[in-house]
Amino acid sequence: MLVLGISAFYHDSAAALIRDGQIVAAAQEERFTRKKHDPSFPVNAIAYCLGEARASGEEVDRIAFYEKPFLKFERLLETYLAFAPRGFESFRRAMPLWIGEKLFQRDHLLRELSAISPALGEKAKLRFSEHHFSHAASAYYPSPFQSALVLTMDGVGEWATTSAAIGREQDLSIIKEIHFPHSLGLLYSAFTYYTGFKVNSGEYKVMGLAPYGEPKYAKTIFDHLIDVKPDGSFRLNLDYFSFCTGLTMTDSRFEAMFGGPARRPDQPLEQRHMDLAASIQAVTEDVVLRLTRSLSTQTGLRHLCLAGGVALNCVANGKVLRDGRFDRIFIQPAAGDAGGALGAAFAVYCGETRRADGAKIVKEPDSMRGTYLGPSFEQSDIERRLDAAGAVYSVVDDDALISQTATALASGRAVGWHQGRMEFGPRALGGRSILADPRSPTMQKALNLKVKYRESFRPFAPSVLRERVADWFDLDVDSPYMLLVADVKSDRCREMSAQEQALFGVDKLNVLRSEIPAVTHVDYSARLQTVHKETNPRYYALISRFEELTGCPVLVNTSFNVRGEPIVCTPEDAFSCFMGSEIEFLAVGNSILHKERQNPELVRDYKNAFDLD
Incomplete structure (x- = not known):
């Protein structure tokens, strides 16, 4: 069928x-x-x-x-x-x-x-x-489990905002639901709106901002905005929200409680916004853990599947994994x-x-096939498309492609990597990625400001060889979809001094904190992707060659796009982003492009080409 x-x-x-x-x-x-x-x-x-x-x-x-x-x-x-x-x-x-x-x-x-x-x-x-x-x-169905608890959390569907289901072989049935307007996703989105980001796209920015703050408002949220029971069920106090009746997420009572009107996107971030982000993140983690613990006790199931927009909160996912109630967790990418x-x-x-x-x-083991489910392009088609775009490139064999790209990375260059089938979902996982050297103390800031054209506080994720993950991070399970957060191993870290700890917000990010500072967030955490030879052999080979050159089996991996742009799909998209940003080296299939060899008349103003997200 x-x-x-x-x-x-x-x-x-x-x-x-x-x-x-x-x-x-x-x-x-x-x-x-x-x-x-x-x-x-x-x-x-x-x-x-x-x-x-x-x-x-x-x-x-x-x-x-x-x-x-x-x-x-x-x-x-x-x-x-x-x-x-x-x-x-x-x-x-x-x-x-x-x-x-x-x-x-x-x-x-x-x-x-x-x-x-x-x-x-x-x-x-x-x-x-x-x-x-x-x-x-x-x-549930693409997971490797024959039976599992399935927890779904988002803003709202028809009526449900949170649901629990049980899957057994071919059968899947929902056993519990929480209905609109009581929604953990909408609560998080209210703070997304209030801190000046776009609802339905900026929630991950709030998650990235949270480590810069302290959860000073968590008690206020629990006391006034959400009533959470021991089993994780909850109700919102609708007196503080306007998403049921208005054209915004929050109202004047919400603003009065948290010290003023919602931040406009063009206004600077203050410590208060960072503390608000830390607070709603802490509340979300608390609710999710109460839900998973009670459902684990109720069902006795040892496998967990997660979906819905809240399942993209990889910090909460990491805490559920470390909580130990489930032997394995599968998160739909x-x-x-x-x-x-x-x-x-x-x-x-x-x-x-x-x-x-x-x-x-x-x-x-992986029915999602690494989530490489989108279009791919034959080498002859890649060359035809690059020719039409006016690109200057050379074609090399597989070994030279890996060797030259790894050398470019080790020398500090930002690399565009367009290989194989495009990823399905919001994460770039080595098919449509911008890659860089995680050992560089300046790479995080440079990628944000000169390549991605986005907020400087946002962290980058590491891609690490699966068999080496436990040598560098406090994790030893598969995380192929970049949906789990774990700490960098303590013996790879440098403790910040009291003076450095006292720095304000984003200034902390410029402090050298580990051997891989470009992917180490201010709280020493990282959003991990484990790379598997079976699902992406070319990306695996690249990281392996980089390790041979540097001793480091980790690369910075961020999506191949600039702020406000969808991830690139075609070779032409990759070339346009390459020419519109400060990416210095591009590998599309077996075609290699160097920025300095391109026609300068093809340079584009990509910084302002897309609406900000």
Whole structure:
């Protein structure tokens, strides 16, 4: 059975295709349209998935949409009625869109699908999966576990904001839910908004800002904003929020409690903002740990799967792992709404094959295949595209590619690395990455300000050979998707002096703290990716060669884009970013490009090319 999964119309639209329970392809629409978090119908992602499978519309058996629009409309309408007459302006703006388009989303979807292929627009093929069930399915079915607890946390789906499910072989069933408006994801997003970042995209910035502060406001949050029970269930005090009735996340009472209006994006960060970030991070970790502990006790299950936007909080994930209630944890790398496309496809496939012929999902050590599920490009195609872009390059064999790139890294150059299939999800994992030497004390600042054009406080992640991870970090499990945080080993660290500890906020980041300062955050932590020879042999070979040159089996790995730009997809995207930033060396397939050899007329003003996220 061939099942096409779709998520669309909110943010991070995507498509995924599975054949007989095996993932064939998956990609976000933003990578093709170059619009970050693109919510539009994923025409390009669908076309890619079908092309990768060499399948026509006629061969697709089912099409699965990741949520149920009628239930979502019911929640919207009931919320407005419950808070009436407050929120009339928000209601007035939302209703025409819902009545004109989203309430009749089945027809809208069929029209969009028919435009791609008439056979895709057949009504009998279309199915809908509930939002949180799609998330749960995206985590459980690709996991290596035959049975597991599945915890899903996000802003809101139709009604659910937090759900617990149990997976056993082919079966997956939700056992508990917390409903809107009580949402851990929306609570975190309220602080994202209040500290001056964009909701649904800036939450990871709050997480990165948290180590610069102290959780001074955590007690205030617990006392006034959220009532958390010992089992992790919770309720928000809606007197302090306006997301139910207004056009912003917080209201005047929230502002009065925390000392003033929300920070504008163009205003400088103050210590208060860092303390607020530390506080909401601490509260989130507390709630997540209470949930996982109580669910572990209740179910007795020793494997845990995580999905939903809150599952991208890798600091909380690391604490759940170290808590020891579970032997193994699997986190869906596309944990947000993009992954809902994959989950919907699995939900429909498993539901229908279980009823029909008893077909089973074959569990593999990594069914996500390192999440390298997007487009790849043959060398001849790469050369044709680079020629059309006016690039100057040389073509080398595999060994020379690895050797020259490792040498460039060891000499302190920033490297663009475009290899193999593109990653599915928000992280670059050695397919579409910017790489650098983690030993450099100036690399973190240089990459932020001169290559990524982003806030200087944001940390970078290390990629480390799997078998060497325990030599450098307090972790010895797989972390292939960069979704776990662990401390740098103490014998690799340098303790900061009292004078250095007293530095304000971001100034601490410039203090030499370890042998790999470019990936060591101010609290000595790092967001790890373990690199495995089986899933990415070329990236593994590069890090191994770098270790031969330097003695260090670690590289700085950040996504191949500038701030506000989606991660690059094509060789042309890679060349444009290369020419628009201060990346000095580019490897696309077996083509090598040096910045100093390029036509200076092709240099682009990339710093201002994209809306800031």
